[in-house]
Amino acid sequence: MSTLTPSIEHGGEHDDHAHGHGHHAEPHSLSLLWALPTFSKDHKVIGLQFLITTLLMLMVGGALALGVRWQLAFPWQRMPILGDMAFAAEGGQIAPETYTMLVTMHASVMIFLVIIPILAGAFGNFLIPLQIGADDMAFPTLNMLSYWFMWPAIACFATSFFFGGGPASGWTSYPLLSALWEAAPGSGMAQNFWLLGLTLVGVSSMMGSVNYMTTIINMRAPGMTLFRMPLTIWSMFITAILQAFALPVLTAAGFMVMADRTLGTCFFIPSGIVVNNAAPTVGGGQPLLWQHLFWFYSHPAVYIMLLPAMGMVSDMMACMCRKPIFGYKPMVYSMAAIAGLGFIVWGHHMFTSGMNPALGMTFMVSTIMIALPSAIKTFNWLGTLWGGRLQFNTVMLNSIAFVSMFVIGGLSGIFMAAVPVDIYIHDTYFIVAHFHYVLFGATLFGVFGAVQFWFPKMFGRMMNETLGKIHFVLTFIGFNCTFFPMHLLGVAGFPRRYADPYHFPYLEHLLPLNQFMTCAAILMGIAQFILLFNFFSSMFIGKKCGRNPWGANGLEWQTPSPPGHGNFDVPPVCYHGPYEYSSPLCHDKDFLPQTEYVPLEQRVAIANATPH
Amino acid sequence: MRNAAVGKFWAIFFTAVAVLAVAVCVVAPDYGWWFPGDGRAHSTLGQKIDDLFYLILVIVAVTFIGVNAALGYILWHGASLPSDKKALFSHGSHALEVIWTIVPAGILLFIALYQMDVWAQYRIKNFYPKTMEPVAEVTARQFEWRIRYPARGKKLMPTPQPDDVYTVNDLRVPTGHPVSISLRSDDVQHSFFVPELRVKQDAVPGLVIPVWWEMTDIGSFELVCAELCGWGHYKMKARVVAMSDEDFEAWKSQAAQEQFYDGVSTKDGELVSQSEQE
Numbered sequence: 001m002s003t004l005t006p007s008i009e010h011g012g013e014h015d016d017h018a019h020g021h022g023h024h025a026e027p028h029s030l031s032l033l034w035a036l037p038t039f040s041k042d043h044k045v046i047g048l049q050f051l052i053t054t055l056l057m058l059m060v061g062g063a064l065a066l067g068v069r070w071q072l073a074f075p076w077q078r079m080p081i082l083g084d085m086a087f088a089a090e091g092g093q094i095a096p097e098t099y100t101m102l103v104t105m106h107a108s109v110m111i112f113l114v115i116i117p118i119l120a121g122a123f124g125n126f127l128i129p130l131q132i133g134a135d136d137m138a139f140p141t142l143n144m145l146s147y148w149f150m151w152p153a154i155a156c157f158a159t160s161f162f163f164g165g166g167p168a169s170g171w172t173s174y175p176l177l178s179a180l181w182e183a184a185p186g187s188g189m190a191q192n193f194w195l196l197g198l199t200l201v202g203v204s205s206m207m208g209s210v211n212y213m214t215t216i217i218n219m220r221a222p223g224m225t226l227f228r229m230p231l232t233i234w235s236m237f238i239t240a241i242l243q244a245f246a247l248p249v250l251t252a253a254g255f256m257v258m259a260d261r262t263l264g265t266c267f268f269i270p271s272g273i274v275v276n277n278a279a280p281t282v283g284g285g286q287p288l289l290w291q292h293l294f295w296f297y298s299h300p301a302v303y304i305m306l307l308p309a310m311g312m313v314s315d316m317m318a319c320m321c322r323k324p325i326f327g328y329k330p331m332v333y334s335m336a337a338i339a340g341l342g343f344i345v346w347g348h349h350m351f352t353s354g355m356n357p358a359l360g361m362t363f364m365v366s367t368i369m370i371a372l373p374s375a376i377k378t379f380n381w382l383g384t385l386w387g388g389r390l391q392f393n394t395v396m397l398n399s400i401a402f403v404s405m406f407v408i409g410g411l412s413g414i415f416m417a418a419v420p421v422d423i424y425i426h427d428t429y430f431i432v433a434h435f436h437y438v439l440f441g442a443t444l445f446g447v448f449g450a451v452q453f454w455f456p457k458m459f460g461r462m463m464n465e466t467l468g469k470i471h472f473v474l475t476f477i478g479f480n481c482t483f484f485p486m487h488l489l490g491v492a493g494f495p496r497r498y499a500d501p502y503h504f505p506y507l508e509h510l511l512p513l514n515q516f517m518t519c520a521a522i523l524m525g526i527a528q529f530i531l532l533f534n535f536f537s538s539m540f541i542g543k544k545c546g547r548n549p550w551g552a553n554g555l556e557w558q559t560p561s562p563p564g565h566g567n568f569d570v571p572p573v574c575y576h577g578p579y580e581y582s583s584p585l586c587h588d589k590d591f592l593p594q595t596e597y598v599p600l601e602q603r604v605a606i607a608n609a610t611p612h
Numbered sequence: 613m614r615n616a617a618v619g620k621f622w623a624i625f626f627t628a629v630a631v632l633a634v635a636v637c638v639v640a641p642d643y644g645w646w647f648p649g650d651g652r653a654h655s656t657l658g659q660k661i662d663d664l665f666y667l668i669l670v671i672v673a674v675t676f677i678g679v680n681a682a683l684g685y686i687l688w689h690g691a692s693l694p695s696d697k698k699a700l701f702s703h704g705s706h707a708l709e710v711i712w713t714i715v716p717a718g719i720l721l722f723i724a725l726y727q728m729d730v731w732a733q734y735r736i737k738n739f740y741p742k743t744m745e746p747v748a749e750v751t752a753r754q755f756e757w758r759i760r761y762p763a764r765g766k767k768l769m770p771t772p773q774p775d776d777v778y779t780v781n782d783l784r785v786p787t788g789h790p791v792s793i794s795l796r797s798d799d800v801q802h803s804f805f806v807p808e809l810r811v812k813q814d815a816v817p818g819l820v821i822p823v824w825w826e827m828t829d830i831g832s833f834e835l836v837c838a839e840l841c842g843w844g845h846y847k848m849k850a851r852v853v854a855m856s857d858e859d860f861e862a863w864k865s866q867a868a869q870e871q872f873y874d875g876v877s878t879k880d881g882e883l884v885s886q887s888e889q890e
Contacts, residue, residue, distance in 0.1 A: 097843035170840045176817055177800045177842060183754075184842040270818025275799040276754070287801060287817055321690065327704035330713075352803065352838075353814045354821045357735035361728060368724040372717050379712045380704070382682055387700030390690035392615075392622045400687070404626055407679050408633070411672045418668060418723060420661045420730040424810040427803060427838040476629075484633055488645035493807030495838050498846035506648040506807065506834050513645060582699040590698060 027564040029460035033539060039148065041140035042565055046147045047126030048458060051451075053150060054118035055532065061114055062525050064106035069482075071099050073511075073518035075500045097185045099499035100168035104186070105157070107171035108194065111305070112201045113154060115439060118447055119308035120208055120243070121147065124236045126454065127312075128212055130556035130563065131230050133221025133572040138214040146207035149200055156197030163189035170497065172294060175268035175287045179260045182276040195258050202251045205243050212240035221555065223574035227332070228594070230554055230578040231325065234332050235311025238339045242300045242307075246343070250297035253290060260285070291353055295346035303342045305439055307335055309446030310377060313402045315578070316453050317381060319552045320396040321388025322590045324579040327380040334373035334380075341370040351422045360419045367417035374410045378403060389582075389590070394468030395550075398449030401476055405441025409434060412487060430490020436483045448472065451535065456549045460561040461542030467534040471527055478524030482517050489513070551591045553578050558595050573597075584610060619691020627684035634677065649808045654833060654854070655825040658810030660730045668723060734824075741790040744824055749794040750783060752802035752815040755844035757835065759783050764864045768794070770820070777868050781850035783835060785827060786860040792824035803839035806852050814839055827854040 028034075035045040036052065063082060070079045071094045078084070083092035094102070125143065129136055137143045160167050168186030169178040177183045178191055216237045220229070229237075259265040264282075268290045271283025318325045325331060347355065347363030381403045390396065412434040416422045425431065448471070455463045494507055501507045548557040555572050556563075572595050580592040584606045592598070640646050653659045693699075732739040746768040749760045759782065762768045763775035785791045795804055797815040804823060805812045813823045837848035855863060877884045 095843075096846065100840065100843055100845065103840075168843065174801055174840070177840065180800070183800050273799060273817050283818070285818075288819075321699060323699040324701065324703050326702070327709055330704070330709050352812050354816045354819055357731070360731055360735065364727060364731070365721075365724045368720045369717075371720055372713070375716045376709070376713055378679065379708075382679070382686060383704065383708065385683075385686045385690060387693075387702070388690050389693055389697075389699040390619060390687065392619050392691070397622065400622075400626060400683075404629065404680070404683065407676065411676055414672060414720075414723065415665065415668055418664060418727045420657075420727050420734065421665050421668060423734065423812050424658075424661055424665070424807075426812055427805070480629060480633075484636065485645070488636070488640050491640075491646055492644070493648045493805075493836075495805065495836055497840045499843075500846050503846075504834055504836060504849060509644050513643075579703075582701045584701065 026560045027562055029544075029562065030539060031564075032458055032562050039144055041136070041144045043125050043129050043137045043140070043143060044458070044563060044567075046143050047122050047124075049147050050117050050121035050125060050150075051123075053147075053154075054114050054122055055535065057109055057113040057154075058118075059528060059532070061106055061109035062528060064102050064109060066521060066525055067094060067102040068099070068106060069518040069521045070094065071102075071499060072501070073515040075502060094499075095165070096499040097165050097168055100170075100184070100497060101161075101166035101186055103497050104168050104170050104194075105161075105166060108157065108167075108198075110439075111171060111301070112198065113150070113157070115305045115443055116201070116205060116301070117150060119305065119443070120205065120212070120236065120239055121150075123232075123308060123312060123447075123450055123454070124208065124212055124239070126458070127232055127556065128215055128236055129219070130457070130559060130567060131233050131554050131578075132216060132219060132224055133555045133568065133574060134215060134219035135566040135568065137211050138219055139211050142207045143211050146204045146211070149204040149207070153197045153200035153204065156193045156200060160190040160193035160197065163193065165190070167191050167194035172298070173257070173290075174294075175257060175260070175290050176273060176275065179257055179268050179287075179290075180273070180275045180278070180281070181261065182278040192258070192261065195254050195261075199251055199254050202247050202254070206247055206251075209240040209243035209247070212236055213244065216240075221572045221574050224555075224594075225574075227329070228574055228577045230311070231314040231328070231331055231335075232308070232311040235307040235309075235335055238335050239304050239307050242304050242339050242342065246297045246300040246304075249293055253293035253297075256293075257290065288350075288353060288355060291350050292346070292355075295349045296343075299346040299349065300339070300342045302435075302438070303338055306443055307338065309402065309443040309450075310335065312450045312453075313399045313446045314381070314384075315552075315554065316395050316449050317384055317399045318579045318581060319453075319550050319591075320391045320393065320399065321385055322391075322551075322581045323384060323388035324577075324581055324583075325380070326383030326386070327376075328577065328579065330376055331380055334376045337373040338370060341366055341373070345370055348417055348422070351419050352426045364417060364419045368414065371410060371414055371417070374406075378407060378410070393452075394463075394465060394472055395449045395453045397469065397472050398445045398452070401445040401472070402442050402449065405437055405445060405479075408484075409437030409441055412437065424493075425490050427496050428490040429486040429494045429496060432496055433483050433486030433490060436486070441479060441483070445476075448475070448531065451531075453550070454556075455535070455538065455542075456545045457556055457559075457561050457563070459539050459542065460544060461538055462545050462549060463538040463542055464534050467530055471530040471534065474527035474530070475524055478520045478527060481520030482524060485513055485517050548593075551589065553580060553591050553593050555594055558593060615695070616692050620688055623684055623687035623691055626687060627680060630676065630680035630684075634673070637673075647807075649833075653808065653810045654829045654831065655809040655811065655827055657730065657734055657825060658808075659828070660733075661810045664727060664730060667726070671719065671723065740824060741826070744790040744792050745786070746822075747785050747791045747793060748783060749796065750804060750815075751796045751798055752804065752837065752841075752848070753798035754800065754842050755837075755847045757781050757783070757804075757848065757850045758798075761864060761867075763868060764861060770794075775868070777864060777871055779867065781835075783850065783852045784860060784863055785852060785854055786857045787827040787830050787854045788857070790824055790826045792822050795821045795823050800841050801839050802837050802841045802848070805836050805838035806833055807836070808833040809852070812838055830854050830856060 032048045078092035164185040167190040256267040266285040269281045269285045273281040345367045348367040574594045582590045585598045586592045751758045759779045761777040795815045797817045802815040833852045835850040
């Protein structure tokens with residue numbers, strides 16, 4: 001298979017060792033791993049760099065979450081292990097300002113350092129060129145920089161912990177808490193570093209976004225028309241567009257609040273405000289402006305954190321049911337609709353904020369209507385599963401979990417979209433339940449499936465199936481036991497971000513339920529070590545596999561595992577859509593790779609033989 | 613047929629999760645995992661909000677059960693497919709797409725439009741009750757609620773008056789007719805949340821926001837802060853006390869008397885020492 005090695009010989013100087021180990025063109029199975037510490041411009045290395053970084057950050061974010069859960073279950077008690085390490089001075093106890101920091105940093109790490117980069121950064125990078133049949137991204141240097149800009153961002157977030165106990169104005173960072181230095185112990189230097197980190201993550205995302213758009217538009221293989229693209233590519237394309245249009249607003253808002261903090265401007269600060277006996281503010285600004293700017297980015301960001309998982313689950317599900325995706329075009333259109341509507345629903349985060357109440361009505365209608373494309377997608381997934389040869393492996397289980405959890409997350413959204421009901425449940429645990437069902441229940445289960453599914457392409461080995469299933473079951477049970485009761489807490493009026501809710505008599509009786517949830521969360525946290533172990537050990541001891549272990553149709557499965565520099569040893573030509581599983585054209589197998597040409601006579605013969 | 617057994621196990625697994633979710637919601641009120649207090653809203657608008665909540669709950673529950681029943685059945689069916697049979701080769705169905713686009717669209721649009729009235733009454737001036745008594749100005753600050761009432765028989769003015777009555781973390785309101793407060797913040801953003809009234813409104817620095825409701829019962833209800841406002845966010849514990857009109861007026865007179873008492877009392881033109889009073 002080494003007759004055509006178009007770009008291997010002309011690879012960048014950083015990557016020449018990527019294929020230097022073997023005596024033939026098939027690269028060593030760990031070639032991508034060895035390239036990790038380099039400034040490689042190879043999209044696969046960058047994807048893997050993103051993947052491993054984000055998996056490690058997942059553990060950091062999880063540890064922060066366990067701190068939050070500990071305080072809610074055992075308020076003001078010594079936290080074993082983590083508490084002893086981090087809060088030795090307080091006797092392992094979580095102080096109130098530390099609690100608000102934990103809440104803030106858990107969200108910031110999970111959103112900006114895990115979910116957004118694991119979807120777009122890791123899987124976007126790894127899959128886009130492979131699935132569209134390109135030899136690399138359109139702008140490899142930009143791509144390399146997009147990963148390495150993550151590290152200054154991580155450094156900024158990490159540095160922020162060392163000032164005043166860490167930033168503590170929530171990941172939403174509403175002024176004036178975030179704008180005035182005296183507002184809270186964490187509103188000083190820590191907030192500056194947080195804002196800087198946020199900006200750097202934004203720079204990284206933006207470099208990725210322009211790259212993905214350009215690559216998908218310009219570098220598709222011959223025959224890869226837009227409607228022959230796998231849904232993963234569609235989702236990455238739509239996500240990139242969302243990022244390109246929404247992100248500048250957040251970056252601008254970040255600079256504005258930074259200017260308020262350091263240059264004495266007053267974009268968000270009204271006059272005459274006295275915080276903590278500091279001098280009154282000069283003012284002229286409006287705190288609500290931040291909320292509009294922030295959510296104008298951060299609501300589309302919710303879809304940035306979901307759409308790629310939707311796309312990947314569609315791919316995995318079709319493959320694991322050996323059946324074409326049900327309603328391919330409706331799937332594409334509904335993703336586009338979610339993205340389009342996603343730009344006009346940001347106000348539903350502000351129903352109780354005091355913005356013009358007439359806006360509440362328009363935002364309610366657009367928000368409720370965004371449930372429609374989500375419903376269509378769910379029905380189409382069910383249609384895909386219907387009549388398939390279901391293979392209940394780890395990939396499939398995680399994909400089903402994605403759909404099942406997305407249904408809960410989607411349906412609970414309707415309560416919040418309805419403004420009058422939202423008046424009550426806004427800023428309660430109902431919201432916390434909702435977005436964890438979408439971002440963890442849907443997205444992360446999709447990601448767990450995707451890791452298992454595309455791992456063979458990264459290392460030429462399979463991940464362990466038994467460990468995968470144990471990880472899935474423990475995570476799934478732990479997840480539901482942790483987050484489902486949050487809906488009930490929300491209905492009981494349990495407010496978010498409370499270091500000690502139990503001194504309110506109406507919340508006292510909810511302590512045992514919270515202790516149960518915390519135990520489930522700890523179980524879920526421990527289960528993630530199984531994933532890490534499975535991931536890292538399978539690189540060395542996993543069962544070796546060939547190019548196409550799943551019998552999948554996508555172009556990526558035609559390349560060696562892992563693909564060498566330049567990806568394809570034979571330049572691919574695409575003849576079909578990506579989901580022609582169990583087609584009558586398949587002959588003896590039940591899949592039809594996108595590169596497999598079926599002569600016209602044969603197609604006509606089969607078409608005539610099939611009754612209509 | 614080991615594979616089929618494994619598949620059926622997973623079909624049951626996913627269905628069981630849904631069944632469990634429904635079961636937990638059904639028993640939740642018995643364990644107090646439901647609306648606070650006696651479970652009823654104690655304001656007129658709050659009761660309408662609850663009605664809307666239950667309406668959505670019914671629609672959502674039916675959808676949830678339907679989707680999960682379908683999922684369970686599909687998984688069961690897929691697991692029991694004979695091993696020599698190929699998967700169904702189908703790219704979808706136009707008719708089905710149309711049905712499951714139009715039907716949910718109708719239901720969703722109905723939900724959206726059906727909510728409008730309550731929102732309009734809650735926030736839009738034209739739909740406010742005809743008569744409404746502005747009882748107090750509530751100012752949130754780190755980490756307490758400061759409340760300013762007009763003197764008995766006077767109207768609430770936008771700026772403090774010499775005879776205003778003040779309380780901290782204790783909002784008294786009359787029952788049985790609409791009352792309103794002017795909500796302000798002294799420092800950062802807070803949120804005025806009375807769970808048992810289903811009332812919530814952010815207090816935004818630089819804005820004065822009117823909030824109205826009508827108490828249906830006499831009693832004391834907890835007031836909490838629902839917007840992160842700093843390290844002591846969880847400490848903004850206060851209450852709203854609903855009183856009859858007479859009790860409210862009487863309380864206000866007494867509160868004013870206590871507030872303006874300068875430590876010197878007179879009786880029949882004679883000074884009375886503190887010890888004699890008690």
